[in-house]
Amino acid sequence: MEQADALVIGAGAVGLAVAKHLAEAGREVIVLEAEDAIGTQTSSRNSEVIHAGFYYGTDTLKAKLCVRGKELLYEYCDSRGIAYNRCGKIVTATTDAQIPKLEDYIRQGQMNGVDDLRLMTPEEVRTLEPEVFCKKGLWSPSTGIVDSHAYMLALEGDLTNRGGVVALESRVTGLDVSHQRAGSGDLIVQVDDLKLAAKTVVNCAGLYAPDVARKTKGLSPDHVPTPYYAIGHYYVLSGKAPFSRLIYPIATGLGLGIHVSVDMGGQCKFGPDARWIEGVDYHFDDSRRDEFVRSIKAYYPGLDESRLHKGYTGIRPKIGKPEDGYLDFVINGEQVHGIKGLVNLYGIDSPGLTSSLAIGEYVANMLTQ
Template identity: 35%
Template sequence: MDTNIVIIGAGVVGLAIARELSFHYSDIYVIEKNHTFGQETSSRNSEVIHSGIYYPYGSLKAKLCVEGKQELYNYCQANHIPHKKIGKLIVATNQYEETTVIKLYEQGINNGVSDLSILSAAEIHNKEPHIQATLALYSPSTGIIDTTALMKQLETDAINNGVNFVYRNEVVAIQKHNSGYIVSIQCEQQIFQFSARVVINSAGLFSDQIAHISGTFEPHYELHFWKGEYFSVHNGKHKYIRHLIYPVPTPQHVSLGVHATLNIQGRLRLGPNAIFLPNKHIDYSVNINHRNEFYESVSHFLPFIDFNDIEPEQAGIRPKLQKPGDSIRDFIIKNEYEKGYENFINLIGIESPGLTCCLAIAKYVKSLIL
């Protein structure tokens, strides 16, 4: 079949790209191996709209997060997608953490997050009487979102604009052909082929493999899997906080630290931790033996949580470019024309804040098409 654009993957990023491109192009196909959208990382995350504090100045993560946050709030409002701008506190409980909080404040301001403030212990107590902290960074523009409702709306918009969704089909081969590509997809035992002028690789955890089969792979595109487990908090403890409460991030920014989030239904949960999966095995189990580790990592700033309040919930896997010992890496979003692969666009390492950035990523991808 002859098409104009093939998008690989119907996670939140592929869906946002499909919607954005549908305003400018026709003949767009989204190929997804699962039976519907968002069955992988996009439905296994904290559902937080980040404000843009954590990422190095000038990085795509910083730029697309600050832009994407505002676009996402506007889109949610226009389409009645459940969300709440509830704000977040990054808390310090000792002098070392206080220094980190101040550095994060400065980085956030540099990144264009203009509404940040530093709260004293007394001010923290006024906002959150049940937590313990000596200093906090307050981010009022952080929020929460119903990710499934967001993805449904993105898919609906794309379908209404003529995008075709091909579920239960896996991309298994890609060949460069004349000025485009032949994309082979497999459904059960059958193989079908699409020819496309533009191919967009938004395959999440498998985006480095797609780069491999297309011939566009480079060693620094290799992904590393880091599992993040969540535990839910019961016994009415969700009533004890009104904002999202985060500790300072882990060194090297492997994760934001086990934090407390409220979801749109008001459920309180802790997580995610960060467990390196050396053999890249997809494993979404939550280890009950990590309960104590979760309890201990939050008990100094969330003293109202008892050991018996927490239960294993779910896990997600971060598609990280960073392996153990590396420092933070930026998203790779690139038209591979310099390698001779014009209009083959790779999106690799779209970990957090990929959900927040999805609409801004989509516009950025549009700008890369030649």
């Protein structure tokens, strides 16, 4: 049996950020990635937004890690020369009835330490973005976008520079933590035909994190949530982008609404919507187009539908049913399940990319306490 120090399962943004922090703490880290490249799932199928942190309840991990992660991410991008655009975001109230929600966001932001939000009149909004219709807007200057692929490559580079390894096409097929319970201190990870004995295992498998945990011998099923999946579609707009900032509707239901983002290449895209699905399937359902057009025209009435084209889909890793409403990140360590050295991360959906460095910091601190 091969010996290892710290194993991280999953080479998405969160897994790589965790690995970076562990390596900086002096650990010898191997990242196990099932696919043939890093960041091929949730980390590369999103809006690439750096969120400010005003959507989430003050005492939640999402609030704390988003606000902290935003600061760390901007600093990291500056230090590594990673492309980003602190372009700001306008949240639009398109009816009078929605205006109080903007005021709620400001109050929640202040409670979370986001103190740069302000209301805008329709005239102020149009000064910045002439194509936007709203009754009132909320301006979030610290929101931005990032080149997520360059970010993940930088994290991988930091890891390898400290002697760490990213092992691609290394699918974890089972774990055994019963030896640790018996006092040997080893966590056994099965990777295809290879067995690895490690002191630390961090499960950052994203969509597949509950599946990995469910295959863990010695871990009570009471500590493994049922996975649920919410797919989101993105449409792209051909030609010159009509916006230079992020434009969002009021958040309703499952996600933050069909919003506008302009990536680092200048491509304007709309999405995601949100629909529950049974399993991981990235099929693009173009019948969603009519819903997109209706939603977009609420704040962008000048939309030329002929410029709207199929983009891509992404899947959010959920750990609750549709009727369960808001769900926080779940990061379970020894304090929860009683297994020294094992950390499971569940339900790391939005703002996971923004929070990734803060999550890495949080997990590393958990493992040194």
